[in-house]
Amino acid sequence: MKKKLRTVVAHVVLIFLSFLCLFFFYILIVDATRSHAQLQLGFSALPGKSLVTNLTNVLNDPAIPIARGILNSLIVSGCSAAIVTYFSALTAYGIYAYEFRMKKAAFTFIMAILVMPTQVTALGFLRLITGMGMDDTLLPLILPSIASPATFYFMYSYMQSSLPKDLVEASRIDGSGEFRTFNRIVLPIMKPAIAVQAIFTFVGSWNNYFVPALVISSKSKQTLPIMIATLRGADYLNFDMGKIYMMITVAIVPIIIIYLCLSKFIIEGVALGGVKE
Numbered sequence: 001m002k003k004k005l006r007t008v009v010a011h012v013v014l015i016f017l018s019f020l021c022l023f024f025f026y027i028l029i030v031d032a033t034r035s036h037a038q039l040q041l042g043f044s045a046l047p048g049k050s051l052v053t054n055l056t057n058v059l060n061d062p063a064i065p066i067a068r069g070i071l072n073s074l075i076v077s078g079c080s081a082a083i084v085t086y087f088s089a090l091t092a093y094g095i096y097a098y099e100f101r102m103k104k105a106a107f108t109f110i111m112a113i114l115v116m117p118t119q120v121t122a123l124g125f126l127r128l129i130t131g132m133g134m135d136d137t138l139l140p141l142i143l144p145s146i147a148s149p150a151t152f153y154f155m156y157s158y159m160q161s162s163l164p165k166d167l168v169e170a171s172r173i174d175g176s177g178e179f180r181t182f183n184r185i186v187l188p189i190m191k192p193a194i195a196v197q198a199i200f201t202f203v204g205s206w207n208n209y210f211v212p213a214l215v216i217s218s219k220s221k222q223t224l225p226i227m228i229a230t231l232r233g234a235d236y237l238n239f240d241m242g243k244i245y246m247m248i249t250v251a252i253v254p255i256i257i258i259y260l261c262l263s264k265f266i267i268e269g270v271a272l273g274g275v276k277e
Contacts, residue, residue, distance in 0.1 A: 028252075031245040039241045054246035064227050065219060066247065073223045074254065076138055076212075077205040080145040081198040087146045088197070089190055092155035093182055097168050107156075114149035118210065126214055136217045141205070151197045158193040159186075195262040202258050206251075224251045 031039060034048030058066050095107055129140045163186060171181040187194070209225040216222055222230075228251065231244050 025252075028245060028249055032242070032249040034242055034245075036240045036242045039245070050242055051246075054242040055250075057240065057243045058246050058250065061243070063219075064231060064247075065222075066224075066227065066250065068220060069222055069224045069227045070250070070254070072138060072221060073206055073225075073251075076141045076223060077202045077254075079142045080205040081202040083142065084145040084148045084151050084201045085194045085198050088148050088151035089155045089187065089194065090182060091152050092159055093186055096156055096159045096163070097165065110149050110152055113147070114153070122210075122214060129215065135215060136221060137215075138221060140215045141208075141212060141223075145201065145205075148201075151201065154197060155190065155193055158190065162193075163189055199259055199262050203255055206255055 027043075027045075030045065030047050032054060033051040034044065035050040035053070038044070038048050038050070058064070091110075095103060125140075125144075126135075129135050134140050167185065168181060171185055176184070206223075207225060208223075209229065212223045212226055213229075216226065224247075228244065228247055231240075231247060
């Protein structure tokens with residue numbers, strides 16, 4: 001009886017939390033269908049009739065090239081997710097699978113970088129990319145993803161729990177090279193961890209405003225967060241809340257698609273074909 005009661009309470013709590021999460025998405029979509037005048041009237045749970053109008057206004061605004069912004073955000077977020085997951089897993093594999101004298105020092109150094117906020121190094125980063133001629137390009141938004149201490153630590157912890165060293169030794173005995181072992185054996189085992197970090201990195205890069213606003217100056221290179229901020233900063237006479245809500249709705253669609261595509265890997269088994277010690 002107590003077990004059934006706990007199950008019922010757990011389901012009720014989960015349903016309530018799910019409702020809270022989905023409710024705000026629903027309101028966002030509803031507001032995207034309402035006009036600026038309707039939004040000024042206050043809250044409404046019923047959709048409006050301005051969906052096509054708001055979407056047309058967003059797509060046809062010459063000052064906000066939304067298609068270009070989506071493409072730029074997709075390039076930055078997709079490349080960052082791919083780079084951060086591969087190189088962080090590769091670094092974690094190197095420290096996990098090898099024994100060398102400076103192993104603990106290297107691990108400590110990487111973790112020390114983790115506590116350094118981006119804002120502290122922003123000025124030096126801007127001077128560096130300006131001196132290298134990479135200002136007003138997408139490269140400064142992608143290349144720093146090669147070094148991600150947080151993702152490295154997640155991958156390292158996952159390897160400790162799910163990657164037997166006997167599997168690596170067996171592949172070496174069979175004559176497999178290190179990169180072949182990593183690409184053909186380690187990466188498949190790391191799929192759940194890679195999927196989780198790919199989602200987090202994609203969402204983080206997609207929503208990142210600080211670094212793109214610092215680096216990008218031309219409209220053709222702007223990402224979606226900068227464009228949304230531009231709309232919100234418009235003067236009162238040109239301010240259209242319906243357009244803003246529609247643009248935010250368009251901006252979250254790729255994130256939802258990426259999550260739906262990668263979520264199946266998160267719930268898979270921890271070891272995919274690995275050997276248990």
